[in-house]
Structures are given as structure tokens and as C-alpha cells.
Amino acid sequence: MTREEVLLDFTSRFHEDILDLYDKSHSRVYITVRPESMVRIGTYLFRNLGARFNIASGTDMPPNIEILYHFIVEDINLLISLRVLIDREHPVMDSLGKDIEALNWIEREMSELLGITFTGHPDPRRLLLADNWPEGVYPLRQDYEEWDEKADRTRGV
């Protein structure tokens, strides 16, 4: 399939789930989708379209938290970034990691750094942060404040 065919097939298949489509360049496209449709769309991309999962990146943008799931369709060199906006006060997402092994770790990372709960995740343990890091403190949130009184975070500049 060519790039146009892939995009046409994708948009016609999920036209009710797509909120916005930004065709940035020949190899980048950003598609905003409904959070509740993400598992269906992500699984379709990964399993049926043969896309490779690059990574997901979460950003705290009050009043929302934005998650971008990056998939690349290697045959046509098209990086599809699926954008999902969820409520910052109740950041809950359905887990893709329970079906697709490749998303297992990044969902663990996002849940500890941004405080997103992935429902149905098979292994919701901490991945990166230290064991003595307090619960409920999320370092990539905009309102993050230093919690450790003994920490020296001066950067020498």
C-alpha cells in the first residue's frame, strides 16, 4: 500500500474515533483520537498494518495530560503519532501493554513519571524511580516540587 492508501484506509476505518488529523510532512502524521478508541486503533496499527511501535511520550499540559503513541509503518516510511488527551485530575487510560508486549515498559514509566493509571496493565510496578520515592509525586508534572529536603539540585550555573 502507498502512503495515501494507508491513510485513506485508516481514516475511513476509524472516522468516528478521529478528532483531528495533521499531515505534517511526507513521513510524519499526527492524529488525535478519542482515548476510549486508542486500544482498538493501536492494536489495529500494530497487528494488522504491521507497524512497529516506537515509543509513547506523555506530556503534562494542564488541564490535560497528552499521550502520543508513535508507530512507524516502515514500508512507506510513515511515522504515525496518535495523540490522546486525558483529564489531568483523573488520568486513566486503557492499557495497550496487556496485549502488546512492546508497550509494557513505557506504560510503567508513564504511570510513575506522570501519574497515569493504565487499567489492565499486567505488571504495574515501578520501573525507574527509586524505592524511597514517595507515592503520588510525579516528576514530569508541571507543578512538581522538590520533596527531598536533603537533595542538592543546584546545577552549578
Add this chain to the structure above:
Amino acid sequence: MGRTIIPIGPYHPLQEEPELFTLTVEGETVVDIDVRIGYNHRGIEKLSEMKTFENSTFVVERICGICSTSHPFAYTRAVEDVFPMEVPIRAKYIRTIIAEGERIHSHLLWLGLAGHFLGYNTVYMWAWKLREEILDVMEILSGNRNNYAMFKPGGVRRDIKPEDIPICIRKIESILPTLDMLKKAVLDDPVLHARLKGVGVMTYQEAIDFSALGPTSRASGVARDVRKDSPYGAYQEMEWDMIVTSNGDVFDKAVVRILEMFESAKIMRFCLEHLPGGEIDANIKDVPPGEGIGHIEAPRGETFHYVKSDGTNRPVRHKVRAPTFMNLPTYKATVQGETISDATIILAAIDPCYCCTERIAVKDTGGRILYGGKDLIQLSREKTDRIKRRMGVR
């Protein structure tokens, strides 16, 4: 049968990242494995939000000491993708030269450590001796043996002098015969065949499911290479082969890396010989608001950077994904069912770090140490020796 828990890690000065593997074994067979990472979590993504676009190049260069160019390469491409813009052709060639030189020295480092671990110290000595020649080339080109500081958004920081080019080509050519000898020594060795073939097999489907990257996936028959799939730099300007093998075992992962070094030398040589003239820097000023993604093929697989800009001189969000993040979870598919003496080489075959092995301690339930790090290296070497004796090789 009773179960024993073996912790591997977390610290060793030679490790790329400290990590703690917990192996549950029954007798000699690994039945379960778990990993704890994060010992080296330095909050680079958060730090990057406080740096300007220019400064972050230096921060990301220090993420990894071995593949120090892959992160600036991916990061600068991400910043350039915000516009989107193209860098001058001469800068593309220089970037390609640096990236390929790094691939050769990184693969040689891995090969040397793999040889050391299997009890082939000659391979270790030869590989690291060859690596010195490549580091010399990098020093001539960039002024540094590592952490080259060549990249900036929009181009490169330092030009290649015409008088240096013949010296570099001569040095690259001088290592090729020795590399060829090393290749034959490793690939034709019946003991290494017996030791590494069929060990830690990752199937094609597993490589797809885990989204494995780089040599780890190419050894399982997944023809996946960012240099071919999403051409960048100067890779589409010349002929070179993507190395793909099909068995998915440790031996094939070594084969992919060894053969890739010849391709990298070919690419480096072509770029040095055909280095076009012109500017090396597009002199970008303000980064517009928007998002950019940069991904490149590092020695271990795809390095992925995502940058979000709001029009100021600092990124709002900077996401870094190193290839090991995708490759490391494949241990779930490859280690279970193997023996302890193979577990370490399998974990090492994805090239996360080798020397975790020196920090292994096997404890029984009373906390008594049964095996230390040296004992486990010994276990691995003894297996090689057993195979040697069985085959009548001295």
C-alpha cells in the same frame, strides 16, 4: 526441585547502565527472570526542559558513553523536524562519518567483551586493539576519542580538514585485513559454533511483538534498519547492505555485528572520498512552535527523540528513548529455559552491558554465597572448555 534466586547486578563500572536481573533457577535451568532498572535514572528529560535547544545537544551526548553520537544525532534531527528543515549536504556527510565510526568502535567493544567472557581472551585483545585505530580516526576528525561534540541543531560544529581525509582512509583500510582475520577466526571456530548456536533464540514473531531493534532484531530475520527504512544523513547516496540473519541465537547476533562493521567501514570510506563542499551549518535561529521527531540507527538499534517547542528557546517536552529500552524486555523470551552459564551471554547478546556478570552472587536461602562473580565467569568458561574437550580442540 528447590528454587534458587540469583541476583545479577546492579553495579559495575563497565556497565553501560546498572541494572539488577533476578534469575530464579531450578538446578541449572532458569525458570523465571525479572529486571529492575532505574539505578542510573538521571532525569535527563526533566533537565532538558531547563536547557536551551543548543545546550541540550551536550546534555544528551552524555547519556551514553559508548554511543555518544547517537543521541545528539537523533536530538538534532528532532529539532530540525520541528521546522521541518534540511541541513547542508556536507554536514550530512560529516554526521554519517561520525555515526559509522562510532558503530565500528561500539561493535568492536562488544565483540571484545563477548570474547573475554567466553574465555577467548585473544578475541578480546584483538578487538580492542582494532578499536584503538578507530578511536584515533575519531580523534583526528573531531578532536575527541569519545563524546565528539560535533553536532548542533542545523549542522555540525566542526569541519573535516582536507589534509586529514587520506590519513583517515588509510587508517580505516589498515584495520580491514585484521578485521577479516578476526571475522574468520570467530565465524569458522567450531567451538564457538557449539557454544553459541541455538542459545537464547528469539523468533521472528517475538522480535515483532517486542518491537526489538537493531542487531537484536536483524539476527531474528526482521529486516529493520532506520538507515534503510527512513533514510537520513548520507545513507541513500551509496550502496551498502543491511545484514540480516535468520536464526535469532547469540551466534547470529554476533555475526550481524561483525559483518556490519565492514559495511560501516565501506560507508565511512565512501563519505570521506566523496565529501561534498559547501556550508556545514544552516545557522538556525529561532525554533518555531511545534513538534519534532528524530530517529536514527544507533549501534544497538533505533534511538528516538521527540521534542515539543512552544516558540521559546527551550523545549517544553523532550522524550528520549534509547534502543535498549525496547531490546532489554526480550530477555523474557530468550532466557527462560536456558542454563545459568548461558544466561549471562544471552543478556549480553543484546549489548546492554556485559560486565554485570562480575557482580553476580548466588546465595542459598541461608544467605551463604555459593558463587561470586568470578565463579560465574568461570562457569561460562568451563562450559566452553567442556565443548572444546568433547570436540578434541585444544
